[in-house]
Amino acid sequence: MGSLPGDAILNILCRLSVKDLLRYRCVSKPWCSLIDDPHFVRTHLEHSMETDSNLSLIRGDRELHSIDVDTLDSAIRLNPVDVCGVEILGCFNGLLVLTNSIGDMAIWNPSTRRYKMLLLSDLIENPFPNGIIEFGIAGFGYDSVNDDHKLLRMIHYFGVDIRSFRSEIKVYSLKYNTWKRVGDFPYRDGYKHHGIGVFVSGSLHWMVTRESQSYASFFVVAFDFATEEYREISLPEKKASEKEAFYTNLAPLGGWLCMVCIYSGNEKADHVDIWAMKEYGVKESWTKLVSVFPSSVTGPFDYATPLVYFKNARQLLLDQGGEKFMLYDLKKNTAKSVIKISDITKCFDTFVCVRSLVGLGGGKRGSKGKKAEENGNKRKKQEQQLRGRKR
Template structure:
């Protein structure tokens, strides 16, 4: 008589789809059937769909190794709840370390895009790897993207990279935006996970990117801050915009900044993602730090001011300019609490809007440099084509 306790495969898959990634990786040892199920693309997609969104972020920072005084890149997947409670110890826990040449160029559905480069005499070469921190699986290097200095601007701040997902072809893609010297146009190149080549997708009118290199993935698009050149009565001026490239349709458009936001200031505005929304933070009038959220992607009227706090309240220097360079790392589900990283003071700052309180809750002086964050969800997504 068959064992009545055996469950149908469909019910097993249903139950396992709610289990965290770490446990599932251990469950692969139960049987060949379970191993095959857990890595099957259909199950991977179901598990990703049911994973808790907006509950984790991935923090990237630089660290000085005390043993050989070598700069290394550190990546730490974090629970937002734990990070808000104790940022310093949470960032240290579960941190992955790399040679400093590797830079994070994007995070999407649990996959992290790592970028490396080589500078030749007359060219710059870039290549990428896909990595899943939850499963600890990493792909081999992508085909190199070689840029000759006679044709392209090759410095790191000219080459803009981003990782995104095309839900039509169900493909993860790296998009790179380049500045063509001869044609004075911008060019978009794309590499799909598992391919052996780069494709030239489109060209557009030349414009100036801001310093931030990595693009932000949201709603099927990757986005960078840029300055668009405008002319009026033979007078040239520059307008702050968001250059948005659509992964699925292979098109681009410009999104406008929030009404009431000043033009480019110092430090430069920064684009990010908070709770799955496009986020824009900036210095305003050298007196305030302001954070905006685009509630409905692509709709400029949906920009909402999330935070407006004075440097005096934060007790930051204001002359000759704020020694600030702050960045929002994450916020609570109810949006009442936000964690900032203050580069000038090398400290985490916790802002409680409900109680109108601001607290320094731990520093990264002498150890952490330039921490910034990405939306992250632990997943089973493979960093190679299955």
């Protein structure tokens, strides 16, 4: 390839997998410099997202597993460095945010094995030393205005006196390695069961509700990472009978904000409606993508959540009840197939992750490293101090 022009080499390399690119860094110093260059990292990421390539499904339930979207044939167990008992707080641009049982976090790229630890002690400023700490909403995404990946966390502080309470929201900047307190969440209720924000168009989104539980009382609250402001987003106009039992949540789908309405039947879902906001922020752009009904192909299921939209094939990949994956043909308006992967258990949290070279500005590759060892002693102290903390 030495005789090829630079643009041709770039065009070829950006189509390769991260695994291959990491091997090719050893070919020569120029190739290593090219693959590590931020411009190439962005180009490779953009190509993957435009072509729906290099996608994997990350499932987190005590253990982490990765499933290749192209094959959907097996699950590979992931071993996050220096984080045990993991829960996923968000995923974007190939970066996962993980937290453990005592609240320490890590931003981790499972493709490159690079990570950055975020200790709980750097986040909290507990005004009640003998009190209890609880976590509320959270979310992770990308601020394109400032070219910065950011993490949001809500922390509740409870003193010994039941009247002693404080709540705050902080945002972590990966670019500057700092936590910053931002405006309080403007709604007391509605986020408890929708804790992980859905990231779309530079903002995190949560479903909230006012006094009643009718459909008319639901709306979406968004937090913009660039402006650090909250705003409300209306849901689509639709007729809903008060007698209908349904559950509503949010999901990202190829850059769209989606609303998923699950209508209950006899213990299982009667059907699932999936709506997409095709022009972000425009209420009139809400469009019903599909209504998914149980069939001889799918069998009964609890719910169905969209994961990936294959535009060229006009097919939708859905998580079916946390146990199977459904491939739905939007042209024929029917389920094409259902895939069950034998070596994974039922899981309610599945994240779509694009395998990328996106870096963290630090961390180690493939081992704990000196910094992680130093952090271990801090965590042991925290375990003793926070043994009574609830999550």
